[in-house]
Amino acid sequence: MAALISPYRADRDKIRAQHEKAGLPFVEVFVDTPVEICEQRDPKGMYAKARAGEISDFTGVNAPYEAPENAELVLRPEQGDPEQQAATILDYWLSV
Template sequence: MATNITWHDGLTHAERSKLRGQNGLTIWLTGLSASGKSTIATALEQHLLHSGIAAYRLDGDNIRFGLNKDLGFSEKDRNENIRRIAEVSKLFADSTTVSITSFISPYRADRDQARALHEKDSIPFVEVHVDVPVEVAEQRDPKGLYKKARAGLIPEFTGISAPYEAPENPELHIRSDQLTVEESVTVIVEYLTSKGLVRL
């Protein structure tokens, strides 16, 4: 750990929000593989951007192939993956961007740590459990991952050979097998506006 660094105070989060005319926050989508997280996150990002709100989506495509390409899928690496994502997401949110994360993030302690990181600096954190029975996720299986996991080709696969610890008190609980993508986005946006987190 570096010891020869000094923190320099700059604009506060509140000052940035006032200057940009928008609040920054993190919307943290968690759920099993094939639960629909990324599809909902993509649609939500597009909706917010079309509404004039700066938003950015973080998911496996732009994190696992870049910042976290040195990490595997052991429990230790999954912990570090989520730790880094939480830090990056907080930076986006601190810049007053709506940061949308879409990761399985299977361990409750890791998600709680991400929340605490935001709350320490009074940055809103909205946990969204995109919930679907594992049987439905297996039926969807767009990347064939469940099939490979059942065949023993993917060790430590969440929901099959590795645990998923569902959120106990998420801000939102979305059953993606019961709602369309559009309906799911509406649920999230209505929550954000009702709490004054975004202004459409």
């Protein structure tokens, strides 16, 4: 299991295909969180720095994010706290 920021659909599709070719399971989890909530949860102030032009190519601010079209699991903030969502991911992973 790996947690990655993968803003481009083509990159995610490539990794999925590599897993399928190797006979390995692949589960794409889309944590569909509005950028405003990401900013509120940002302890390092990275979003503020990106908005101020101090960081370029920052996903969601000055670089694009292509939402997944076929994620096996989609989570949204209103569906529970992070601990509940982690449990949802683990339950799903153990079921495949």
